[in-house]
Amino acid sequence: MVTIGFGGGCHWCTEAVFQPLEGVSEVRQGFIRSDGPDEAWSEAVEISFDPDRVSLRDLIAVHLSTHASEADHKMRGKYRSAVYSMTAEQQNACATHIRDLAAEAEVHFVTRSLMHRGFKPSDSRFHDYYKSNPERPFCRTYIAPKLAKLRARHSALLKKEYTTS
Incomplete structure (x- = not known):
């Protein structure tokens, strides 16, 4: 298993986007920080995934297509758009x-x-x-x-139980 972090919007949303993906075994919702000037905590998720079942490139493509990855808005402190790597090699691959x-x-x-x-x-x-209550107004x-976009653009990456939802 490989670990990586993703941030871009609300961690509730980001968690829900990565949970249905084939090869993703765990999604941990929370806050991630990086080196300065990005040392402040920002909403994000850590995921564990099997690179033999889902590629890092596919995970990044999903991330870029399911949040405002082209917009540099005033909430970027709380919702930093980033891929958080565990090693320099992984960081270079992500870039x-x-x-x-x-x-x-x-x-x-x-x-x-x-x-x-x-x-x-x-x-x-x-x-x-x-997952706990998809009928909430926020959900x-x-x-x-975001999940509709995920199904439309990345259906081949979904676990079988999510392909018909």
């Missing part, structure tokens, strides 16, 4: 994938490849937020559209 995906899509991503320098979990009552308004 290359982000650059390649941007060139293919002919867009500019604000998402950065950063080093993972700490994780703290969110309050446990918020874990599995979407219907913010998470469900």
Whole structure:
């Protein structure tokens, strides 16, 4: 298993996006920090995945397509758009994938490849937020559209039980 972090929007949303992916065995919702100037805690998830079942490039493609990865808005402190790597080698691979995906899509991503320098979990009552009650107004308004985008753009990456939801 390989560990990596993703941040970009609300960690409730990010958690729900990565849970249905084939090869992802665990999604931990919380806050991640990096080196300065990104040392402040920002909402994110850590995931454990099997690279033989889902590639790092595919995970990054999912991430870039399910949050505002092209927008540098005023909430970027709380919702930093980043991929958090555990090693320098992983960080370089992430930067290359982000650059390649941007060139293919002919867009500019604000998402950065950063080093993972700490994780703290969110309050446990918020874990599995979407799974626990998908009918909540927040889930219907913010998470469900991201999951619809995930199914439309990345259906081949979904665990079988999520392909018909």
